[in-house]
Amino acid sequence: MSPTSLTTSENGSAAAGSALDAGPARFARLRGSLQQLLAAASLIVIVVFFSFASSHFFTANNLVSILTAATVTGILALGTTFVIITGGIDLSIGTGMVFCGVMAGVFLTYWGWPLWAGVAATVLFGALLGLINGVNVSVLGIPPFIATLGMMLIAAGLSLVISGTKPIYFNDTPEFQDIMNLSIVPGLRFPMGVAIFVVMIVAAALLLSRTIVGRYAFSIGSNEAATALSGVNVRRWKLTIYTLSGLFVGLAGVLSASRLSSAQPTGGMGLELEAIAAVVIGGTSLQGGKGSIVGTVIGALIMATLTNGLRIISVPQEWQSVAVGVVILIAVYLDMLRRRRA
Amino acid sequence: MSPTSLTTSENGSAAAGSALDAGPARFARLRGSLQQLLAAASLIVIVVFFSFASSHFFTANNLVSILTAATVTGILALGTTFVIITGGIDLSIGTGMVFCGVMAGVFLTYWGWPLWAGVAATVLFGALLGLINGVNVSVLGIPPFIATLGMMLIAAGLSLVISGTKPIYFNDTPEFQDIMNLSIVPGLRFPMGVAIFVVMIVAAALLLSRTIVGRYAFSIGSNEAATALSGVNVRRWKLTIYTLSGLFVGLAGVLSASRLSSAQPTGGMGLELEAIAAVVIGGTSLQGGKGSIVGTVIGALIMATLTNGLRIISVPQEWQSVAVGVVILIAVYLDMLRRRRA
Amino acid sequence: MSAVAATPLLELDGVSKGFPGVQALDDVRLDLRHGEVLALVGENGAGKSTLMKLLAGIHTPDAGTFRLNGRELAIEGPRHAQELGISIIHQEFNLMPDLTVAQNIFIGRERRSAGVFLDDRALNRRARDLFDHLGLALDPAEPVSRLTVARQQMVEIAKALSFDAKVLIMDEPTAALNDAEVDVLFELIDRFRSPETGVIYISHRMEELSRISDRITVLRDGRYIDTLDTAATDQREVISLMVGRELGGEQRPAPVPSGAEPVLSVRGLSTKHLLRDVGFDVHAGEILGFAGLMGAGRTEVARAIVGADRRESGVITVHGREADIRNPADAARLGIGYLSEDRKHLGVLLERSVRENVVLASLRDYVGALGFVRGGRIEATGQEYVRKLRIKTPSTGQLVRNLSGGNQQKVVIAKWLAKDCDVLIFDEPTRGIDVGAKEEIYVLLRELADQGKAVVMISSELPEVLRLANRIAVMAEGRLTAVLDNADATQEIVMDHATRFSAEGTLL
């Protein structure tokens, strides 16, 4: 029995095989995006709910406010999606972002660098922080939770040390605040920061689904040992991925400092949980191997919309976190049901 | 060749095998505890360092202060060790503890229950929070990170709602503060809370290593699917373990409210990271399946000692978090090296 | 023959490798000639996989020299091994479950369009070309997590063959395959074989050796024993070199007189995707074998019975009482144990000790008066089964991860032997177990049955089913096509029933 004869001898499966050829892949992709749309169902429900609850909610200005609010956390969440897909975690993104903001102040105000140089240096500084995380995780073998927890504390401390515990203002480069705030749509307050967020979403989505970095992120998260055995230099790619996440942290630092027209040396603590929550709400698994950028964006928007909407309808503040908690539970539970049925 | 003849025919490995035969369990245990001692090496180095750096460090009073500072986080860490060993995580322990404290105020002050009843009810209330987490995780299948994040937010909000955002004082039950504060060693201010902590350490260690709950926690964390297929009711045991962790949260709530003689409805946010950090520094893996109570206690003590020592030697605050971050990285790295060599 | 052919393709000499408490390899030598298939055999834990892992660059040897085409070299890592033309199919799968079949096969060798972007469509096309060439029916776009163990094995094979390899190492590639698939594999090996290449083939299925190998190298307890020409030897000699003794002859069991009511009775069992109206009985003292092609649904029957998968319909009766089984814990309470075919994912706790694994299913029996588990008795049970099944391990405290594949399998078997079940469903229980140990396990199963237990044994090795089962149930396409008495069964008859419906298998 030669393989060829085997091939021709069976009818059903061969036909099925060729049927799987062109159509089904496309069909699967279509079904995939339909599912993604369904994943957005909670978001849509939330938006519809608030639209009925308050006339101030579904206005161009407020929707832009939501996007603006989602921008910084969203960008952090984008970067950290890669890390989480490898099965890692990055707790340093919050204070790391603050640290990057302070460094922007150092570059632009203390050292008087030109705007472009300061911004570029800040983003690269974020990458440096990511690289250090990467070294700790993939070269020294420290568990990601600890490696990035250490970095979280170090970044928080150094932000204070370097800034002298005072905010740094961008007095010499007033254009700095335009990076986030400049309105790019006449008539509407549509800030450039949101546009940058959108660009980063597209970039992250392409990186994750269409490039080798993304492919290896999935592969490492799915089975790190097997990936290494397949001849992939896992150590190097983990370094790359943490560094990549650091780039997003640097950018978030620029945007947040730009938004506040100042480098605030405090805060950032807790932001990492928010960003990770956005990622996980979006269906990315902390076990690694599974995840999507669309999901993360939906997760970030769910969080931002909820917070905004509850404020818009003037829910007492102490009830707001209860409401957010409950809605997150319900949204993720429904998403689970949907996935399980699919 | 019978099994026996096989054993005798071999010299190298069989000899090793038989040498390891009877004594081996005991020997392994001895080596085990020796390793644990080595795990404490970082802690010892830290203690020695601060003892030399300041004469005020190694005094009975200050050591008790360190233990007191470690008590509440430590008890949270003990409970959450079980959850982490199953491969889960509990982010709700910080605000959950605050919520339990508020409920202690409700039981004792608002409702005027007798002390014992209020305390018992508070601990059980913690268990209830844990049970809800358990249901969300193991019955509804919500990922632990999200399930407990939701609970974290809900607990934070409800604490404020129920207390009316005001502290509740234990005016009717002034003995309440003795639970944590009563000095039980004449001459030395050794608070009862620390003694309770010690009792809980022993209880947790026994539970983890000598009872079926602990065994199943390891099995589930090691391979949940295989454990389930072995006829273990994984769902029920996960429920049990989250509930158990909740008991510790309830107790921590009692102790922290007792320490402050008041139920503070705020705070708690961030405590979960501290407790989880203690667990992970102690060598418990967030992947599940590995961990120990001794490790957790060492982790909690490392954190408390570091914080205390840095304050004793008056390191400027902004440098303190840098120092803590760096020391954690080094301690865990060295511990990794030790394990790898063993 | 040219001078090139005179120097072996691959030569190992004086190779040693030790792990804490174990000398896995001790002064081992081996040579692989051009164009040959060299079988590597030995008992579980003999060191076969360890030797191959040295070749794959996963472990570094403590001592020894490696020569490829006469050139001495050191293998620095998996990538280096690939570059040297050494391609390996590991005993344990090394697949990324979340990636698709095609992504798995070409991991690390992705081509990029415009220098940046991956083209999954092209990747799938490449994979489909490969499958067409190899004669495999795999969907390149399917996530590996959805594949059965056997299909995963086919992916591993396809992956290994997709390299331009000179030395192809196969570590028990047929452990999860049934006869038809084995045929295809051998076909593939034959086609791979050329004057430039060679194959090292590890297997515990002795009957395969004469079909595929040119020479046989035997290892025992980490030491080199001998190399034989396949043509000039027979199974008996090989086995005696491996285990150092003669094995008992084969006899085939007779049906057990089905006396009273069956212990386990299944009626009208259906599942959403596969099973259609499956019904059968198992009696006390009986071993019921399940035969069928890959994907016929034997595993699914077992999983549906113990409640690991959802049943669409069907009644399960235990000891005459209708049972409400929703999950494996319910099944265990009713005395039904299920040993899964997927050892790594559904069988062992890799990071826990041998003894913990052994008592996992029966842990409740070890709880003492105060609610504490009795460590001493657990240790005793661990040692009992290490002895009974000859599990090769320095102590019962050894992590299962550090055991050889076959010894891990023995641990899983021990787990169910240690629990007192009325019904044992064993799915591919002897997967990766050496011939000697297999016989011993058969004896144990027989003993269990003789003690009045009902045993269901699912196996892809037909000779094993014929050797052991009193009755044989044959499945095809999710349906039960026959239940035969052992006396009425031959390989041909069983195969005939197994192909009743044109099953969609792994093969085209």
Next chain:
Amino acid sequence: GCASDTGGETAASGGDKPYVALVSKGFQHQFWQAVKTGAEQAADEYDVEITFEGPDTEADVEQQIQMLQTALDKSPAAIGFAALDSQAAGPLLQQANDQGVPVIAFDSGVDSDIPLTTAATDNLAAAAAAAEHLADAVGHEGKVAMVVHDQTSVTGQQRRDGFVDYMDANEPGIEIVDIQYGGGDQAKSADLAKAILSANPDLKGIYGSNEGSAIGVVQAVKELGIDPATLAVVGFDSGQAQMDAIRDGLMLGAITQNPVGIGYETVKAAVEAIDGKELPETIDTGFYWYDTSNIDDDEIQAVLYE
């Protein structure tokens, strides 16, 4: 003019009352709850609708900006704003100005000419008063330490600097041996106060810069069993625990601001702004020293909260 523009929009939002959004620096602490109480009193009195929000911690500038943005999106008739960082809020304040929404600053000044007035305590002066009382209590010599609630916020810095500057300028015999920051968390402040006390057994006095810090210090004194006669504790703000500590003699006394007054004045000023009235540049809401001698006075009781 502007006021009437926005008035129409507000009507759509719910009632026909003018809507005043207050964005504070916090909401969970007693101090902010007291500010809120004052604001609600004024809201009742002047018949306006208010909301009161603040970030979870005073470190979270971004969250506050978010809240200010949302408040603006609700088209309020006026905004009350306690800036964590004036400059950071600059663009939004400008937006408020553009929308014609009057802004009233409270608690601490907003470094901008957009707010029409500021209702606040002079924290520098208040901290100096605390220093003065502590100096008196320790006999103008010896070591003192400080547990400050925050290192970066304006109030944290002012309550630190006011204290330090006073000591530097007026008390050559007093040495400040340590300044630590506890985030206003009681347990954390207690632990760090214990460390300070362990490291400086001869400490004469200690200052806690807000409610949580002060109670933490008292807790540390209790846990270490230090004789209150040998260690003077000076606090800030009120709350039952602090008042009890003063009555029990564990704490010498404390500075209280008038948070209810701050809230009240803010809303009152907002209403006046909506009505187009002229406002003074600042509204000083004052601060008070209280100790066993005056804690039960009506004037003091009026500004204390439990």
